[in-house]
Amino acid sequence: MSAIDTLPPLSQVIETHGIAAKKSLGQNFLLDLNLTAKIARLAGDLSGCDVLEIGPGPGGLTRGLLAEGARRVLAIEKDSRCMPALAEIAAAYPGQLEVINGDALDIDPLAHLTPPIRIAANLPYNVGTELLVRWLTPKDWPPFWSSLTLMFQKEVAERIVAQPGSKAYGRLALLAQWRCDARIVMHLPPSAFTPPPKVSSAVVNLTALPEPRFPADARVLERVVAMAFNQRRKMLRSALKGLGPDIEDHLIAAGIKPTDRAETIGLEQFCALARFVAAA
Numbered sequence: 001m002s003a004i005d006t007l008p009p010l011s012q013v014i015e016t017h018g019i020a021a022k023k024s025l026g027q028n029f030l031l032d033l034n035l036t037a038k039i040a041r042l043a044g045d046l047s048g049c050d051v052l053e054i055g056p057g058p059g060g061l062t063r064g065l066l067a068e069g070a071r072r073v074l075a076i077e078k079d080s081r082c083m084p085a086l087a088e089i090a091a092a093y094p095g096q097l098e099v100i101n102g103d104a105l106d107i108d109p110l111a112h113l114t115p116p117i118r119i120a121a122n123l124p125y126n127v128g129t130e131l132l133v134r135w136l137t138p139k140d141w142p143p144f145w146s147s148l149t150l151m152f153q154k155e156v157a158e159r160i161v162a163q164p165g166s167k168a169y170g171r172l173a174l175l176a177q178w179r180c181d182a183r184i185v186m187h188l189p190p191s192a193f194t195p196p197p198k199v200s201s202a203v204v205n206l207t208a209l210p211e212p213r214f215p216a217d218a219r220v221l222e223r224v225v226a227m228a229f230n231q232r233r234k235m236l237r238s239a240l241k242g243l244g245p246d247i248e249d250h251l252i253a254a255g256i257k258p259t260d261r262a263e264t265i266g267l268e269q270f271c272a273l274a275r276f277v278a279a280a
Ligand code: SAM
Pocket: 025, 026, 027, 028, 029, 030, 031, 054, 055, 056, 057, 058, 059, 060, 061, 076, 077, 078, 079, 082, 102, 103, 104, 105, 121, 122, 123, 124, 127
């Protein structure tokens, strides 16, 4: 019998430890262990990797990550009610699961992890988006993680993988795709969760590239893209006016028509524009 088989079903865990889902913590749990095992497999080959899991809740995905052979899992969970359930998993996998009871937005996980590091999470979407932007904009590249496997509401997942010309295309797509391969790897209906949320969800996989796809200074690119999409319906020459009097020249030099709108411009052109802006 493997370690995972010694643990009780998740519905029983929730009842035993009184972990009724709280809306304020965005708790929509995955209780089907076949599903959490499948998500863990989507995180890639975990053997020889440390995995950072944010928001383990009662531990369905945590069990999947350990059963899939993660060397170690560091799980950060805000809800102290989940600690006894996670302690049961830690006992079944001695020395392999460390749990921190705290807010993932306040904790630096690096001191607890050894590369290679993968990140996996089923998080409330606001926290997930904030963490994703942090993970995509580190001081140095490559980042401390090699892949991110994250559950989002479907609309957010579509924004991450969006291509120019679509409504979903914007800052998140450019930030993600500049230095990562980004793919939606699974769609989940509301009924997959307990309690079911109002919207559908999707799992996105992001793999860090060793180098950005096109050269650009990260801070300048982030600034250009943020400005361009803050006023996405405006022509770029007006949306980017704040970048200085030469912005029309920079746009033309980057092969962009000053009358174009941000949502039609691809990553390569945005990077070229960032280079001309930085060189001015
Ligand atoms: N991973 C579990 C699963 O799939 O069943 C739980 C998913 S539930 C959508 C989100 C989890 O994130 C909850 O357990 C919640 O308490 C936790 N959480 C919410 N905000 C958090 C934060 N800022 N830091 C750490 N955990 C958080």
